[in-house]
Amino acid sequence: MSASVVLEDVAQAFSGPGGGTRLALDGVSLEVAAGEFACVVGPSGCGKSTLLDLVAGHTRPLRGSVAVGGAPVAGPGADRVMVFQEPALFPWLSVADNVGFGLKQTGVSAGERAAAVSHWLARVGLAEAAALHPHQLSGGMRQRAALARAFAMRPQVLLMDEPFSALDAPARDRLHVDLQDLWAEAGTTVVFVTHNVREAVALGDRVVVLASGPGRVIGEVEVGLRRPRVVESTTVVGLAQEVRRLLDAADQLGIGTPRVGRDGHVVI
Amino acid sequence: MGVVGLVLLGAWALAGAMADALPGPGATLAELAAMAGDGRALSIGWRVAAFMGGCFAAAAAAGVALGLVLGAHPALDRGASPYLAALQAMPTSMWVPVAAIVLGTSPWSLAAVVSVGAMPAIMLATRTAVKNVPPLLLRAGRTFGARGWGLMRQVTLPAALPGIVTGLELGWSIAFRCLVAGEIFSGALSGTGIGDVIFRSRESGDLTEMMATILIVLAFTMTVDRLVFARAQHRLRSSRGLVDAGLPH
Numbered sequence: 001m002s003a004s005v006v007l008e009d010v011a012q013a014f015s016g017p018g019g020g021t022r023l024a025l026d027g028v029s030l031e032v033a034a035g036e037f038a039c040v041v042g043p044s045g046c047g048k049s050t051l052l053d054l055v056a057g058h059t060r061p062l063r064g065s066v067a068v069g070g071a072p073v074a075g076p077g078a079d080r081v082m083v084f085q086e087p088a089l090f091p092w093l094s095v096a097d098n099v100g101f102g103l104k105q106t107g108v109s110a111g112e113r114a115a116a117v118s119h120w121l122a123r124v125g126l127a128e129a130a131a132l133h134p135h136q137l138s139g140g141m142r143q144r145a146a147l148a149r150a151f152a153m154r155p156q157v158l159l160m161d162e163p164f165s166a167l168d169a170p171a172r173d174r175l176h177v178d179l180q181d182l183w184a185e186a187g188t189t190v191v192f193v194t195h196n197v198r199e200a201v202a203l204g205d206r207v208v209v210l211a212s213g214p215g216r217v218i219g220e221v222e223v224g225l226r227r228p229r230v231v232e233s234t235t236v237v238g239l240a241q242e243v244r245r246l247l248d249a250a251d252q253l254g255i256g257t258p259r260v261g262r263d264g265h266v267v268i
Numbered sequence: 269m270g271v272v273g274l275v276l277l278g279a280w281a282l283a284g285a286m287a288d289a290l291p292g293p294g295a296t297l298a299e300l301a302a303m304a305g306d307g308r309a310l311s312i313g314w315r316v317a318a319f320m321g322g323c324f325a326a327a328a329a330a331g332v333a334l335g336l337v338l339g340a341h342p343a344l345d346r347g348a349s350p351y352l353a354a355l356q357a358m359p360t361s362m363w364v365p366v367a368a369i370v371l372g373t374s375p376w377s378l379a380a381v382v383s384v385g386a387m388p389a390i391m392l393a394t395r396t397a398v399k400n401v402p403p404l405l406l407r408a409g410r411t412f413g414a415r416g417w418g419l420m421r422q423v424t425l426p427a428a429l430p431g432i433v434t435g436l437e438l439g440w441s442i443a444f445r446c447l448v449a450g451e452i453f454s455g456a457l458s459g460t461g462i463g464d465v466i467f468r469s470r471e472s473g474d475l476t477e478m479m480a481t482i483l484i485v486l487a488f489t490m491t492v493d494r495l496v497f498a499r500a501q502h503r504l505r506s507s508r509g510l511v512d513a514g515l516p517h
Binding site for chain 1: 509
């Protein structure tokens with residue numbers, strides 16, 4: 001239940017202010033093996049979300065190629081599911097109907113759907129909340145429901161766009177552990193984008209470091225630590241410093257040396 | 269609601285005492301009782317309900333459908349919106365004489381004016397509601413495999429529903445204005461009986477029956493508002509978490 005993701009020399013541009021174009025990504029090559037948990041870390045504005053959009057098929061690259069499972073990406077597909085920074089649950093549906101939404105689209109029968117929904121709701125600890133509406137849940141519970149909705153699709157590739165950055169720290173810590181469990185069970189490929197270096201090290205098999213202006217890969221760090229990992233562990237913090245040094249070397253942080261009038265901020 | 273009703277009744281009694289031509293609540297209620305007794309009240313209420321129900325259903329179906337089309341096609345929207353906005357701002361009762369001459373003075377001619385008159389407001393409200401659907405929800409719908417009509421029916425439409433209901437309320441009130449304008453123009457155009465009452469009041473100068481009929485129409489619009497629109501709005505708001513129920517603890 002997983003597929004490789006390969007980007008080769010990808011460039012992507014956006015129309016900037018005044019009619020000109022601005023390169024969001026330039027010459028990005030990245031290979032994620034089937035079943036791998038890859039984290040992409042970089043300052044805001046480095047094209048992390050664009051990278052996910054390309055793999056999801058929401059946009060096409062200006063140059064280069066994007067392939068999933070060996071086949072070029074032609075558009076959105078149910079084999080690649082995106083989890084957003086905000087839970088993006090449908091407010092008019094119950095939690096159970098939200099989780100079953102994708103399965104309904106792919107034509108899964110009502111009986112199978114109900115079974116899958118209750119399985120994944122139980123897996124994320126929301127069995128009691130099935131009949132509630134999203135507004136009745138806490139922020140952490142909403143993001144759990146969004147995870148259940150994504151995993152219920154049994155996607156080949158799970159694309160995660162800073163999914164925990166809007167959560168409070170305790171909720172985030174729990175979700176870090178839960179996500180590693182869910183990933184181990186589902187065996188899906190994960191591309192997880194974040195600006196949080198420790199989060200990237202805690203979750204990923206590998207951390208890919210992007211720099212901004214335009215977005216490009218400036219380094220990779222293999223994470224060989226035992227799972228499940230937590231962000232506070234000294235080994236995670238140690239490796240995070242290594243990632244941080246890569247970003248520092250490319251002058252992408254500016255935490256130690258405040259830079260007036262320039263963006264680029266990474267949490268360590 | 270009851271207290272406000274009593275205050276309004278008091279104000280009416282006061283106005284009736286000051287203006288001789290205006291029948292007070294007592295005389296009006298007596299007339300209303302007489303109209304209820306011989307079946308005229310029920311007959312007017314029933315015919316208004318049938319006429320308005322039919323016209324409004326047609327206006328709502330066409331307005332929402334065309335509004336969804338406009339919302340989904342920006343180029344079409346840019347081309348049509350100025351004309352629709354002009355139509356919406358124009359009093360639709362101006363079409364009544366036109367329709368009466370082109371289509372004849374039949375209930376169908378007024379029905380056409382009422383339906384077409386209510387449509388632009390419903391269309392524009394639907395269009396705006398569709399354009400205001402958060403893009404994140406559409407992206408979520410697409411990432412989970414909803415496309416085309418499925419995306420429209422399962423994401424766009426429910427997300428836009430609160431705005432669409434507001435448009436329907438507006439269309440309903442426009443339709444009612446249009447109906448009465450038609451009745452004033454030519455006696456018995458809609459067959460609801462309101463025109464006959466207006467005609468008789470004009471001839472005799474006695475407004476008692478007119479005031480009683482106004483009360484019947486008022487009761488009808490209030491019933492529709494309470495039973496349909498207010499309920500629909502409340503259900504939409506509470507299921508989306510827009511009703512503040514206070515802190516949970």
